[in-house]
Amino acid sequence: MNATTTDRIRKSVKLTPEQFKAFAKWVANQPTKIDAAITIGISRTALDRILIVKSGSQESIDKILKVLAQDAGTEKVKATA
Numbered sequence: 001m002n003a004t005t006t007d008r009i010r011k012s013v014k015l016t017p018e019q020f021k022a023f024a025k026w027v028a029n030q031p032t033k034i035d036a037a038i039t040i041g042i043s044r045t046a047l048d049r050i051l052i053v054k055s056g057s058q059e060s061i062d063k064i065l066k067v068l069a070q071d072a073g074t075e076k077v078k079a080t081a
Helices: 017-028 033-040 044-053 058-080
Strands: none
Touching: 017 033, 017 044, 017 058, 033 044, 033 058, 044 058
């Protein structure tokens, strides 16, 4: 009998509690969930899944973190103005 071993590749990445809190706040500040999804560059279904289970694909999480970083930069500019 020939046994094969495969390494499992993680398909889902979890947001940290701080990241999730910032993300949920950012989504709440958007006019609609569809606008939030379009701004991030993900589907509304992916957005809903991430909001429910706090995890998603590496690509989706990377996009979310990029938008949150841009938003944090904008907030710093508003605070100093």
